[in-house]
Amino acid sequence: MKRLLIVLLMALITVVAFADEQTTETTTFEEPILITSGGQSPGALQMMVLAKTGGFDFEFIKDVEPAKENIAAFNTIIVVVGASGKGLGAAGIDVDDEIARLEELVSLAKAEGKSVIIAQIEGATRRGPSSDKISDAIAHEAELLLIKKDADEDGKFTTIANENEIEIIHFEKTSDARGVLKDVFNK
């Protein structure tokens, strides 16, 4: 009886451990990656540096137009959100133009079977009305949210993740995103 109890206990532990592993397992994504900006802040360029120094197969097109031929070569699209008035101005667009581009891009990517990751890697300094407007427009469409911890102090991204059953990974520093990318791309 005692032996049976031990076996049952061990089985239970295994099941619990397995269940835990199941719930915390990170979805994996596939290269090549298309990195683009969601708001024309320097965050996308920093993501490009992270991808480059991390040895990823990627292309960086800051303001890629939503067209099948522009995304055909990629398996995953990373949109780095963060609005910059200067960046939008340099691109000759306003935040609503940018949102329209991103909504179309994300929608097209999903229709074409591509994975979409929304990343915020600049933290709290890149939170504000325009940046939030962009996140509100597209973050719920992502398969994964990669969020710098201090950008989610008010729980905004966690709420989006919970409401839409999207996986969310937080990291402390921008440079930590490189390791997270390696995990989710199994590198």
Added chain:
Amino acid sequence: MKRAIVFVFSICLIVGVTFGAVTAQTVASSDGMVAAANAYAAEIGAEILEKGGNALDAAIAVSFALGVVEPYASGLGGEGYAVITMANGEKHAVDFKSMAPGGVTYDLLEELETSISDIRYTPKGALVPGVPAGIQKVYDLGATLPLEELIAPAIELAREGFVVNETFAKVTSDKYEALLNSAPEFLNDMLAWETGDVYKNEALAETMEMIAENGIKCFYEGQIAEDIAQYMEENDGFITKEDLENYVAYVKKPVQGTYRGYDVIVPGPPVSGPQLIAILNMLENYNLGLMGWDDPLAIHIIQQTLVLEDVDRRYFISDPDYYDLPVEGFMSKEYARRRIMKIDLNQAIDPDTYWDHGGNPTPFEEGKSFEDVLIEEGAKEAAAELVNVKESPSTTHFSILDKEGNAVAWTQTNSSFFGTTSFVNGFFMNNEIGNFASTYRDWDVINLEPGMRPRTTICPTIIEKDGEVRFIIGTPGGGRIVSTITNLIVDLIDFEMPVDKAIAKPKFVGYVWYDKIRMEKGLPEKTLEALEALGHELRLYEYPDLYFGGPNLISVGQDGMMIGAGSIRRNGAASAPEM
């Protein structure tokens, strides 16, 4: 018992204390005071005072330190102006404005098929830096400690590193793309610096060590000059070794005006001292003290005055070695009376017509009275088209007062944040070329010429009453500088605000290029509605916003108590020695 009565109003910014200096956003003391855009720099200044240095010693140490902790805003590759009043009554204005290299002309730019706007963020946009020469001039005016001792804290800070604050992180992020291209070695493993990171700058430490060992001369004639010239040659910049050798900082007589019984001591052209005097002369005609700081009529009067005198600045302020302009007339109280006739208390000037409201101070230059000019003529209208220069909220200002009463108001800048983004020997080269006219124009007063110093809006200010220092004021902020300083002076003198409240009050701007009143949120809704009723359009910014500058002030009470306040918009701090 300690002589000093030092107490802290706020402990939010207290940093590591090596000596006894007390550092916070607002500090009071009777033993001396330093207010600067960064707590490390402010504390270094206070420690120099503590060691027995005077305000000039502390100013030099703070200037070097700011180049370390705010390399984006100012440093050895930049320029500036300092106003100094000594306890013995001497007054000086130290002009260390940058200077156009000898070979640069509009013809050359045409030949190279480029323009000032095209080269502003390239090595070609750098003018010959003035900060090191300015430091030498200030030193010669009466510093007491060896230069090595004044530069040592900055060397240590650069070598040992310091904790990056929000401002450092934000401005680095904003310029990330340019830095990645031009100065990747400045970045944190190719990424933007983040709040809480520790930034070290060994190259700058070595540069400053060279200065400590060989004197400031080596910046203009020695190894550092060689390095700058080599960088420029390799990167198609204009500055040559000869340009560096030819650079001179000047000690001039400051410009003086009065405002409601106070003496206002400011730098002369090509910076905004005369404009500030002209503004205060106009405002003196209104009893602002009877209004509140949030009274729409007071804001209307001040904003319209700022706009009118910004138009005038563009016609009457430039490098006096290159243009003979009616600066005395511009600063006369008689002219101010003529100018207030332009302000309609019922209706804001249509921004589309701002350029039609230039004045004519020339008759006042000759000493004519307001009545004479009014009878004889109307104001001569000036040409309409003027250069549109984008001015960034870069720059940095610090204020220092020692217990003997020596005062320094010092503003230094790289022009834009990170200047040209050319990173040489651990410091950034300014991009002051953008302050010259983009193309040659007959009517303009800022046409680029070799050796000329550009017109800018900086305005370090010392205000005295009955021969005693009462306020030391200054701010960065590009086109907002004069508006923010005017806001502060009116708040301190007319509305009798304490210095920390004056800094905190939401700021507004009057500037020719802004068709709307740009202002921080925080004014009552009724005030905003009333301003709109007067015909103003408003553009509101979140509060507080670095865009409106980062003033670092000192006020002195009649009892000698000094209150220093660092900017709330830029992680500024005040620091007092503990004697």
